[in-house]
Amino acid sequence: MNNANFLRAMALVTAVASLPIAAQHKPLPPPPPGQPQPNSALDDELSQIMRARGITGRVAGAQQLPRISDPIAQLGMQLFFSKALGGEKSVACASCHDPRLGGADGLSLPIGTNAVESDVIGPGRQAVDDDINIPRNSPTIFNTGFANNALFWDGRVQRVTITDDQGNESSFISTPDSGFNQPDVNAADSLVATLSRFPVTSREEMRGEAFESAETNEQVRSHLAQRIGDYGDEAGGLATNDWLQAFREAFNSQADAQTLITFDSIAFALGQYQASFVMVDTDWHRYARGDRGALSVQQKRGAKLFFTPVAEGGAGCVGCHSGERFTNDGFFNLAFPQYGIGTQDNQADIGRAAIDPSPRNQFAFRVPSLINVALTAPYGHAGAYESLEQVVNHYSNPELTVEQFFQRGGACGLKQFSLTAQCDTLNLQARENSEAALALLRQSPFVAANLAPQQKQDLVAFLHALTDKCAKDQQCVRRWVPNRRTPDPDNLRLHAQR
Known part of the structure; x- marks a missing residue:
């Protein structure tokens, strides 16, 4: 330790010693951003997860893309x-x-x-x-x-x-x-x-x-x-x-x-x-590159849930939202609420199946990247969910969350349409089409994550850590x-x- 650091450390010890006993036991503030952070057991677990999944915190190809200038x-x-x-x-x-x-x-x-x-x-x-x-x-x-x-x-x-x-x-x-x-x-x-x-x-x-x-x-x-x-x-x-x-x-x-x-x-x-x-310059990517102070404890808990399979007590999100970009670039039916004009005569939107009618493509949509997801509400192919909390609830219990969407009025319960005279026309066949998508979801390998309220909050907190600092x-x-x-x-x- 050099002299300057030694003098600062001694000054801190003297100041703490002069405080009342109760105050001495208050936790010290965290080190300023950019300063090395001690690893916790949770950090160690996440390090193991990142190594196992090959996560580096660097999105390949960024240097090859054009600049706005x-x-x-x-x-x-x-x-x-x-x-x-x-x-x-x-x-x-x-x-x-x-x-x-x-x-x-x-x-x-x-x-x-x-x-x-x-x-x-x-x-x-x-x-x-x-x-x-x-x-x-x-x-x-x-x-x-x-x-x-x-x-x-x-x-x-x-x-x-x-x-x-x-x-x-x-x-x-x-x-x-x-x-x-x-x-x-x-x-x-x-x-x-x-x-x-x-x-x-x-x-x-x-x-x-x-x-x-x-x-x-x-x-x-x-x-x-x-x-x-x-x-x-x-x-x-x-x-x-x-x-x-x-x-x-x-x-x-x-x-x-x-x-x-x-x-x-x-x-x-x-x-x-x-x-x-x-x-792609997010708190998560900085954390993955070694800045252990880039995430809060709650966000770290959310990250662990995100990357842990449902069978092991996690949320299993990584099954589709994998890699540095948080997408496997595939297509999947998650049975988000069906409403609106759709793409078919019965106002259903069958997604990928409209161009490739394979059974697996019925109601399947492209898996989006989750980077900057906190900035892009409403969510889903038709914007049926207006918050990340609703999205996380859907993954935990799709049937209940879709039912809650209709209990709120379906299209008429969304901010965009709540004051429009025609909102009910967007609900035509919506329940029937949503049930058709849910029926296929039940036959798929999808397994709902049984998450407690605190776990859902942790997961949402982690999703906020995927926001680029410039984008916001x-x-x-x-x-x-x-x-x-x-x-x-x-x-x-x-x-x-x-």
């Missing part, structure tokens, strides 16, 4: 917030995926082209005549650059890997344009860039009633590229158009608009922007939001209001 990511940001990519120039990508709302929209079910006020985002966004016409909750765009298996709730944009007779692997991307398990020759190189090709073609999400002459998705995209590039059938489609200069600067090219501004380049820029959301900091996430100095090439930027 990159020129093409900046162009992608301008496009992401421009309503010019909406067919009727009334909706932007950011209308349902705002960085300030956890990369989503804070709604149970999103509202796209039929919003009452186009610039209102989040819980205040309302649909014309309360007409909800999109069946699924908006997923977060945070960390989508890490996805290498599938995107969308049903995984309809998917990377398919095949192995030949010699054991050599190759892969392609399958999309709704190509059909399930078939290569889409127009797909981008990455899933996140390919993802950007589809919301713009949906009448409910972004297209609206524009481009009536377009008979295919590719024709819709061509119209949008011509609009942004100010050429072809859409020349003059924007009253203000400085996009060519923006593309030339981002791509460092002096090519003409028809060469440079294609939908491929638009999708690439949008993909670079979304992939730049590297939001409004000042930090503003780097992904255009500011006054950011060029506005078409004067159609979404000026979000809440």
Whole structure:
């Protein structure tokens, strides 16, 4: 111990000795953040769990993803917030995926082209005549650059890997344009860039009633590229158009608009922007890298429950939410409440089975990453649960938690629809469809975790430890939001209001 540390230690001993006896026995405050923490028995148990599961606290691939300061990511940001990519120039990508709302929209079910006020985002966004016409909750765009298996709730944009007779692997991307398990020759190189090709073609999400002459998705995209590039059938489609200069600067090219501004380049820029959301600096990951003070004792108890199988007294969450990203990238039926317009004639949403009708895919949805999950309520494919507590209760007792959802009024009990005149229409067939999903869950390997109230609280506390420090900091996430100095090439930027 050097002299300075010795003098500080002696001063502390003297100060404690001068206190009344009762005060001397009060616990000392924890060391400041960043200081070494002594290992507890719980820390030792978690260390064993992490070693057994190969957890390092480092998410592979983060260094290879673009940064928001990159020129093409900046162009992608301008496009992401421009309503010019909406067919009727009334909706932007950011209308349902705002960085300030956890990369989503804070709604149970999103509202796209039929919003009452186009610039209102989040819980205040309302649909014309309360007409909800999109069946699924908006997923977060945070960390989508890490996805290498599938995107969308049903995984309809998917990377398919095949192995030949010699054991050599190759892969392609399958999309709704190509059909399930078939290569889409127009797909981008990455899933996140390919993802950007589809919301713009949906009448409910972004297209609206524009481009009536377009008979295919590719024709819709061509119209949008011509609009942004100010050429072809859409020349003059924007009253203000400085996009060519923006593309030339981002791509460092002096090519003409028809060469440079294609939908491929638009999708690439949008993909670079979304992939730049590297939001994995969480308390848990710092703990896994050795900072034993990064988690509270309650969060450590929750972590142990999370990683321990149900058969051993844990919650068993790791069965699906595994690895550094907390997902196995698979599909599973958890029988979250069915309500809303669904995807079928009976208003059911059968999930993955709509594109791959295997029995195991009935009511199955993509297992999301849990990183930043505390920021992305409401939860589930239709946003039926408004808190993490409700989600944890579902894993403990699905039948009871679904019944409680309906006792609260089903759709009418959700904040988004509680004051709407049409909420009862979202409950049509909801109980029957929910029971169908529950019946399949009972036949699956799923085993409910019998958790005590304190254990549930511990588990929720741990889930809060999976939040990136930037993602929850409004000042930090503003780097992904255009500011006054950011060029506005078409004067159609979404000026979000809440």
